[in-house]
Amino acid sequence: MLRQVRARFAPSVSAFTYDGALRCLSSASSSSKTPTTTKDPPKSSDDTLEERIISALVVNRPGTLAQIADVFGYADQNITGLCVRSTVVPELSRVTISCFLRDRELPALKKRLRALVAVTFFHLTTVNFCVSNEQLLLRSQLLLQIRRDPRRQRQLLRILHEFGAELIVPHDEQDAESDDPLVAIDDDEDFDEDGVPFSHSSAASASQFLTIADEPDKLIKFMGALTEEGFKILETQTCGPVFLDTSHSTLDPENAYSFRREVASEVENLLVIPTDNEATTADPTKTESEIQGGSAHVSDGTASALRQLNKNVTLTATSSEIDPLDADVMIPLPPTSTFQLHTNDQGYFSPNRLQLHARIAQQLHSSAPQDLSIPKFVLLLGIPGSGKSTMLSHLDLMGQLTLQDFVNFDVDDVIALLPEFYHAMLNVGLGNEPESRSVTDPEAAEVSSKPHAKLLPGPQTRYQLCRDEARFILKKNLHSAIMSRKNIILHGSGKSFTSYAQTVDQVKAAGFDVHVICLDIPLTEAYKRVDKRSSGYGRDVPRSIIDTASSLITRNFRRLASRVPNAHLFDSTALPPRLVWSKQRSEIVTEHPDDNVQRKYGIE
Incomplete structure (x- = not known):
């Protein structure tokens, strides 16, 4: 464990090689399609190899880094x-x-990057251009371990001062220096050529650690200076480079080139009618029928298409959030849903929107193998906050499951790739519309007192506005994955037995190796996890939805487990989840009859 002696660090960066949920580089100061005042670097006449830098703003979903x-x-x-x-x-x-x-x-590279639906914006430049252009701030970070040379500490301090580097001292050495000596230690003391004393004590560390954050060529010169002075470099770690355009701020709401106006235009059509529990532009004096809008705003053709798509929907199913396969494709929402925004009177999506759907399909399952003789189908059930994605990442990390071999169908992943969702999310996150609040927010009363404030959709509204189109995309691609005989993981909250049973029977008949996995978690812990997840700008799942899923999942898992040869019940309170009950090839291999979780699910 190391600690810096001085804390005057340049912008920190982080290297990353994990292909799971993406953790990404900082500064939202670069913007989607934001024009810059800097000019592109001139093309090289001899077409020589040159180091390029690509800075991309991406949607944080599994598989993005691999693509x-x-x-x-x-x-x-x-x-x-x-x-x-x-x-x-x-x-x-x-x-x-x-x-x-x-x-x-470069042209082919740019074309392939634009084809990735998760890449919302990217900027491409060169290292030399960043160095020569004062409007671009370029930094790399270097961590360095050198062999301690007591005779050259004065030279080391001079080099550190010349390059603006820092000496990092381990905690144990700092603690030792702060302790009062209780007994005299007879260390051999000597003096270097400048008269600076140094010790031959065996307690002295054999290494020293240095750090510097600067332009890449400065890091090379720094290591060269250490070598010239006779210091032996034992190990190096470099991160970067990263850059920022300092010519203008993309967070400035008054700037014509700001991300704000372009993002706001993407969600302009989604500000008309609120849904469920979100405080948007609704007038609190309006009646419920006025707020919902009904079919008055929908053309006859679209209304007919909606009735056809929802012919099997019951009233109870539409009153709460349902699973991706329910209602065949979608449920009726106010006319500001993305499904209705991008379909014509006959209910067909526009060509541009279908191209987006194809790019999303590419993001979902382009790398998964197909035409398998016995593909696997995993139905992963768990109420919101149960840790379904966390468990999959853990199994992948432990080598018990290779996620790249599966098509991972989670409706949240699809929603996150719809531009109306992430653009509204970004705008709210940047604070451009600070008045936007959920009605569960203590300050919601202040929002209603501002009838003229133009508010962006809150997290739950954004989710609902995009939900139907996401379900349409998910079901279409699920059918395609089944026909292509790919390994499949389908997420569900455990509420709808009918849709699960139909899908399970379909894949069983197609010769899939079917598994049903259920993650159990106490309601109080689910509340805490959901609250923590939505503390930023994520989706705020109402507790009524969590309660409904919790009341149905026990019975539905028990019924589904009887239909498949492989079923597994886990306690997801801690990580890794604890296996409580398991059936493999129709034989029970693990059970704990006295366990509270197994008794809760009524499994004998």
Whole structure:
């Protein structure tokens, strides 16, 4: 454990190689399609190899980093630097990549990056251009371990001062220096050539640790200066480079080039009618029928399509959040849902929207193998906050499950890739519409007192506005994955037995190896996890939805477990989840009859 002696660090960066939920690079100061005042670097006439930097704002979903890496692998280029960090909005991430590319290779690279639905914006430049342009701030970070040389400490301090580097002292040495000596220690003391005393004590560390954050060429010169003075470098770790455009702030609401106006325009059509428990632009004096709008705002063709799509929907199913496969495709929502915004009178999506759906499908399952002789189907059940995604990441990390071999169908993943969702999310996250609050917020009363304030949708409203289109995309791709005989993981909250049973029977008949996994968690713990997850700008799941799922999941899992040869019940209170009950090939292999979780589910 190391601690810095001086705390005057340049912007910190973080290297990352994990292909799970993406943690991304910081500063939301770069913006989607934001025009800059700087000019592009001139093209090289000889088309020589040059180090490039790509800074991308991406949606923080599983598999995104792997797909970005594949873009460079396809170009037969090796990535020399990779930095990722979360932005001020947790659901969005910043990825900075450096690699050597020629000018003629750039058009194809840009085309492949634009094809990734998770990449909302990217900026491409060169290291030399960042160094020469004063409006671009470029930094890399270096951690260095050198062999301690007591005779050259004065030279070391001079080099540190010259380059603005820092000496990092381990905690144990700092603690030792702060302790009062109880007994005299007879250490051999000597003096260097400048008369500075040094000790031969065996307690002295054999190494010293240094750090510096500067332009990449300065790091190389720093290591060269240490070598020239006779210091032996034992190990180095470099992170970066990363850069920021200082010519203008994309967070400035008054700036014409700010991200704010462009983002706000993406959600302009979603500000008309609120849904459920969100305080948006609704007038509190309006009646419920006026707020919901009904079919008065929907054309006859669209209304007919909605009736056809929802012919099997019951009133109870539409009154609460349901699972992705319920109601065949969707449920009726106010006319501001993305499904209705992007369909014509006959209920068909526009060509541009279908292209987006295809890109989302590419994001979902492009890398999963197909035409398997016995593909696996995993129905993963758990109420909100039970830790379904966390468990999958843990199994993947432990080598018990390879996520890349599966198509992971989670409706939240699809919703996150719809631009209306992440644009509204980013705008709220940047504080451009601070008046937007959920009615569960203690300050909601103040919002209603501002009838003229134009509010952006809150987290739960954003989710509902995009939910139907996401379910449409999920079901269409689920059918495609089944027909392609791919390994499948389908997430569910455990509320709808009918839709689960139909899907399970379908994949069983197709020869899939079917597993039903249920994660149990106490309601109080689920509340805490959901509250923590929504403390930023994420989805705030109402407790009524959690309560409904909790009341139905026990009976539904028990019924589903009787229909499949493989079923497993876990206690998800801690990580890793504890296996409580398991059935494999129709034989019970693990059970704990006296366990509270097994007794709760009524499994004998």
